[in-house]
Amino acid sequence: MTDHPASPRSFSASLPLKGRIAIPGDKSISHRALMLSALAVGESRVTGLLEGHDVLATAAAMRAMGAGIERRDDGEWRIHGVGVGGLLQPREALDMGNSGTSTRLLMGLVASHPITATFTGDASLSGRPMGRVIEPLSQMGADIGASPGGRLPLMVRGLAPAIPLAYRLPMASAQVKSAVLLAGLNTPGITEVIEPVPTRDHSERMLCGFGADLEVETDADGTRHIRIRGEAELKPQTIVVPGDPSSAAFFIVAALIVPGSDITVANVGLNPTRAGLIEILQAMGGDIELLDARDVGGEPVADLRVRHSALKGIDVDPAVAPSMIDEFPILFVAAALAEGRTVTTGLDELRVKESDRLSVMATGLKAIGARVEESEDGLIIDGTGGDPLPGGATIAGHLDHRICMSFAIAGLVSTTPVTVDDMAPVATSFPDFEVLLAGLQGAAGAP
Ligand SMILES: O=C(O)C1=C[C@@H](OP(=O)(O)O)[C@@H](O)[C@H](O)C1
Ligand SMILES: C=C(OP(=O)(O)O)C(=O)O
Structure with a gap:
């Protein structure tokens, strides 16, 4: 992803979206x-x-550290593990591309193994702060040399045995939580993460599923204490990965704002630490129906039927933010079409994602004619009440997949097409985005 030919695309006013996608x-x-x-x-x-x-x-990084990883023709992945403590020294720098999650979680793994790894990434990732993981991992004994500002490229020299730590998260970050817990996997004794504001709990769920000794205690005020006993032996598992609610979000909002739409989005993960957007859109008047609620791989999942709705602006409680942290760019698009004012606060974490999502969304939405004001930690948006946006601008995606997809959806409700300067970053999280979108538009035109 570091260097690639740009793929500009234009998105224009859409017929109703119809049909079913997984x-x-x-x-x-x-x-x-x-x-x-x-x-x-x-x-x-x-x-x-x-x-x-x-x-x-x-996958490439885990292979470089000794795991056997292959994809079969039927789409199943088979992974031969090396055992906790068994990671090998990678021969070359680990290229993390655009991925903050890969970088921060893998830094945690390397920190408690007797190996040294260099982490590199693209221009977006190289601008993101890694100090938030460097600090606790250094306290556990890792020796980390980073570029100025605690940024990539950086080198982690792990320590084994590492020093167990009790660490209180200074910001709501599942990546920091997970980095410390993963370092704790190969650390003697108990490593504890104290989490005042709950964030996505996939690491906790999956560590338990693999047989790690992990317990969670919740204080009366909601603070979670997550304790993992290290030097664990993990047992191999058969895992079915549920659909990504953060990807589903683009089609859910698209159906709500494109007049006449009626779609079913199947296989949507609804872990409560991820489902904040659904709650907010329903509170805005969104017609979202949960069908066939079930369990997939230890995570709640449902199919969502979503119909075009007259949305109303809302004050978004900042306490909901961690459970929809990646969905704010597309929520801002929904808000731009709602009737009345939407106010968001407490979103400073959005400034350190693949781009500064507050500033980039404010600039882009203004360019296509939305009424937006940027504050220090949120956006204030006065919606059109369902009328189309003027559109007619080219939006810089800043190597941020969620920005690119958000403006693609905004184009569907704009009078003049919206051009996204480069849709290539979408392949980081949702390679089939445009194919699925075309399918829903095609289904509308079908007899
Ligand atoms: O742990 C994870 O898988 C993620 C945590 C979140 O980041 P932060 O931990 O920085 O909030 C989220 O934005 C990211 O897309 C994925
Ligand atoms: C923030 C995101 O991912 P990451 O931090 O893994 O780059 C995202 O997918 O929106």
């Missing part, structure tokens, strides 16, 4: 399935793995 595998769960399988003793099998560039970067 959402590909969850990115967060896919990363963890590969990492934990690579640390189990024996062969794990994973189906539904997201085959986006971010997850493939994790």
Whole structure:
């Protein structure tokens, strides 16, 4: 992803979206399935793995550290783990591409193994702060040399045995939590993460599934204490990865705002630590019906029927933010079409994603005629009440897949087409995005 030819695309006013699509595998769960399988003793099998560039970067890194990872023709992945403590010294730098999750979680794994690894990434990832993981991992004994500002490229020299730590998260970050827990896997004794604000819990769920000794205690005020006993032996698993709610979000919002739409989005993961967007869109008046609620691979899943709706602006409670942190760009598009004002606050974490998502969304939405004001930690948006946006601008995607997809959807409700300067980054999380979109548009035109 570092250097690629740009793929500009224009998106224009759409016919109603109709039909049914299945959402590909969850990115967060896919990363963890590969990492934990690579640390189990024996062969794990994973189906539904997201085959986006971010997850493939994790697969390549785990291979470079000794795991056997292959994809069969039927789409199942087979992973031969090396056992906790068994990671090998990679011969070359680990190229993390655009992926913050790969970088931060793998830094955690390397930190408690007797190996040294260099991490590199694309221009977006090289601008993101790694100090948040460097700090706790250094306290556990890892020696980390980073570029100025705690950025990539950086080198982690692990320490084995590492020093167990009790670490209180200074920001709501599942990546930091997971980095410390993964370092704790090969650390003698108990490593504890204290989490004042709950974030996605896929690491905890999957570590338990692989047989790690992990317990969670919740204080009366909601603070979670997650304790893992190290030097664990992980048992290989068969994993089915549920669909990614963060990918589903683009089609859910698209159906809500494109007049006449009625779609079913199948296989959507609804882990409560990820499902905040559904709650907010329903509170805005979105017609979203949950069908066939079930359990897939230890995670709640349902099919969602979504129909065009007259949305109303809302004050989004910042407490919901961690459970929809990647969905704000597309929520801002929904808000731009709603009637009245939407106010978001407490979103400073959005400034350190693949791009500064507050500033990039504010600039782009203004360019296509939305009424938006940027504050220090959120956006204030006055919607059109369902009228189309003027559109007619070229949007810089800043190597941020979620920005690119958000403006693609905005184009569907714009009078003049919206051009995204480069859709290539979408392949990091959702390679089939445009194919699925075309399918829903095609179904509308079908007899
Ligand atoms: O742990 C994870 O898989 C992720 C955690 C979140 O990041 P932070 O931990 O930085 O909030 C999220 O934005 C990212 O897309 C995936
Ligand atoms: C923030 C994201 O991912 P990462 O941090 O893994 O790059 C995302 O997918 O929106």
